[in-house]
Amino acid sequence: MQRLLVCLVCVFALSVLGWGSANSYALPITDLSTAQSLDNRDINLEYLIALDSETFSAVAGAAYAGAWQSNEKPTLNIGYQPAGAWVRFHLVNPSQDAVRRLLLIDWSFERVEARVLDRASGGWSEVVSTGSTVTPSERALKSPVLVLPLTLPPGAAEVYLRLQATQPMVLPIRLIDLAAFNLEERNENLRMGAFFGAMLVMMLYNASLFIFTRDRSYISYCWYLASAAFYVASEYGYGPYFLWSDWQWFAQRSNFLSVSLAFLAAGLFERQFLNLKGEGGWVLRLSNLVIAYWSVAALVSVVNPWAMGYLYIEHGGFITCVLALSIAFLVWLRGNASAGFFLVAWSGLVATTLCLTLAMAGLIPMSSYVRSAQLMGFVLEFLLLSIALADRINREKASRLRAQKALLIAQEQANALLEDRVASRTHQLEQANQELRRLSSTDPLTGVSNRRGFEERVSASIERGRAEGQCLAFLLLDIDHFKRINDQYGHGVGDECLAVLGATLATFSRRDNEFAARLGGEEFAVIFYGMSAPSAEAIAEKIRVAVAELELELPASSIRFSVSIGVAAWIPTTGDSPLTYAKAADEALYRAKAQGRNQVCLALSEYA
CATH class of the missing domain: 2.60.40.2380 (Immunoglobulin-like)
Structure with a gap:
């Protein structure tokens, strides 16, 4: 399929070159x-x-x-x-x-x-x-x-x-x-037909690749293709004539909007294709700046196209091209093979666009050939980028195979080492007993302690705090609208929410004097020994924010959820027990839910 795409687009490209040379000339x-x-x-x-x-x-x-x-x-x-x-x-x-x-x-x-x-x-x-x-x-x-x-x-x-x-x-x-x-109009129609045909072929090809690979780069590429086609349709008059001739509002805005969307799509594609988020640093910041600029330009072109002169988009377009090439060159030097394709593809488009810019500035004559050269630049650019995307698939596949092979070797070595370590029957039985004891106090779904294990450890922590005069922080958490999640998405999704919440709480309670537990249903608790009330409230807020940022990917959508947290923290006295802390934290949790959920509330001072 990839060879077929290359052949078709080459035919289109050669046709554009042939028709571009047929322009009428002046005497x-x-x-x-x-x-x-x-x-x-x-x-x-x-x-x-x-x-x-x-x-x-x-x-x-x-x-x-x-x-x-x-x-x-x-x-x-x-x-x-x-x-x-x-x-x-x-x-x-x-x-x-x-x-x-x-x-x-x-x-x-x-x-x-x-x-x-x-x-x-x-x-x-x-x-x-x-x-x-x-x-x-x-x-x-x-x-x-x-x-x-x-x-x-x-x-x-x-x-x-x-x-x-x-x-x-x-x-x-x-x-x-x-x-x-008549000759000029015929040649122009042929050029436009060749261009839009090439765009359609590459868009369908890469859309099919997305269906098979689910790689977002292909969707970004298709949007880039569509934006470029929109730009050409607007600038060359075919869109206003055939598509939106009766929509005056849009006709007044289509030129600036198409330019802005084309550069915006190019910026987003470069960030996705070159994995600039992974590069980070000033490279990512420059990319985000370019995307923000063209987002503003697109918005202004819709709201007030007569104010576009204040954005100097001719200069913005030139600077964008320079930055895109500079970023790609730097990433290529760092070893990103895809950046090489991007450099070559964009260099051709920038060269043809430079000719158009010089003609706009009045430095060289403007002709239909100059404008046709940019069409050729677009076709060659998208052809090279399409090949680059396919090449990246092959490289990533080879990398996965090497990783799988290395993993199998590592697994075999680990199995051999494990067999040596469990040679002794007594040692095997001891490990099995320890594992049984752990499982008896661990919630199998979330991986944190269950109620039994929690009650043993919280009682010991209260006794220790009373003896050492240290503060004990008791956090009680509850997933907001958990019944609604189960009803809407099913208990399987609800279990996934519980699992990721348990994993999140485990990351906040890694030290020996900290532990988390699932008390039952969607209710969790976390104990922090030696932590004051303000510190406990602060870390509870961090937990709340971390949970709110979680996102579970579903087959057709995604889901987010939040938690409400009640915090009870003071130095335990003779009359304090796990029930005392649980009651105070539960009342604070009840206030958090009554105040709108997804928040943290500290127990009232009467419990301290």
Whole structure:
């Protein structure tokens, strides 16, 4: 199955490369009667920072004549402009007839409107619009690609664009004829089909691996895949056109949300895949910082996408890539073989994303080929990560086999040593008798003392405390809503709760003068010799917190439970007995339950 996956994805990847090279190119001419295609290198763009509520006539008039600015970069980038912006360019049609051209925009905008001003007559064309918040029925040309049909009159003309976007305004444009556009749209559809097909194949493959292995890395990987697909669908216009065209609220937020979720999923996958929790230290802290940043970005993109400019997510994306590679490199140096795959996979994606970032900054021309390169980076990255996950399964399987073999050898050696030690029949009988005595005073379910063993030891502790003048702390515990647990999950789960509680109490009573016991049902007791009331109350609180943090994994869910604790602690006197302490602790336990359970209460001073 893994070889089949590699073959399929390679076919998709080669297809993307082939189709990516078929992009239409620009001619360095401006004669619209003969030019097939013009792009940013051939068109002198001017931009105006003005409210999108202004009219076309107003921004073309004398009031804004001195406010227009020329673009000197290969691709126009005017950054965040939540209030809107305008762009214009001048064209000359030397023919005697009107020329029809299509303005292709290789970037995502919420809304773009265009009108052509005939300089000779002063007349305006009708408004044409497109964008992620424009429904297919409202678009001037029904296509997921952002395209605007323009009719250019003979002679001089000016094209005015009204731009609306919550993300940075980058305007890579091409002016092409209908034949070139049909070819471009076909190639774009093929690229998108290849990309989403590759994503689907890898997602299904890794989802099936999760079903068989139950390794959470595969679920994290599938979420990462889905987030990347969501990002591409949003940024390339296919999501707004086919999936949420009628959901304006979501269309306004999908771009920022998809970017944030993609980086968030990448951060979570890296932490899971490289086991950064096991690495700990500043590596884990940096990873958590990245995850927190993109979680905030995702939240802001939903609540107020127009405020995303304050988060500087372009810089955040660059820093995230640097940190991800740095963390992977350090973990690789520490001997994590999976980090090597991650480094190679992310290096390709970062390289293609860097090209896109340079184009956004206006340092290199933005083209559909630059955007297609990022698609290729995604496909290759996820292919390598999928192979890395499969490789990790093989390494972990080999490690388990070696561990099992070592365990068998150790067990055989232990058996041989045990046989030597029990050579004597008398020694065997003595050990058996000791074990019987232990079992007679031990609760078989929890491993702590039973009531019989408890009563023997608590009486001795009270006598010792009375003789030595030492304080004796008596803790009485009860599982909250234990009947409800039995009724809802069955007695088997209830027994597991009792067992883990007994194990927890045993960890808090390891010294010779400390011991825990199960008195019956869900009731437990713990004795601490030589411990004052404040100290006993403090350690009872630690026990309560430790129990509250326990989690029992069930086949379809998990369960948590809590305990209430009553504490009785004082120096025993002549009239004190196990019953005296038990009564005081029981009344304190009753108050703890009456006050809401899952808490500790100290016995009233009248018992001290």
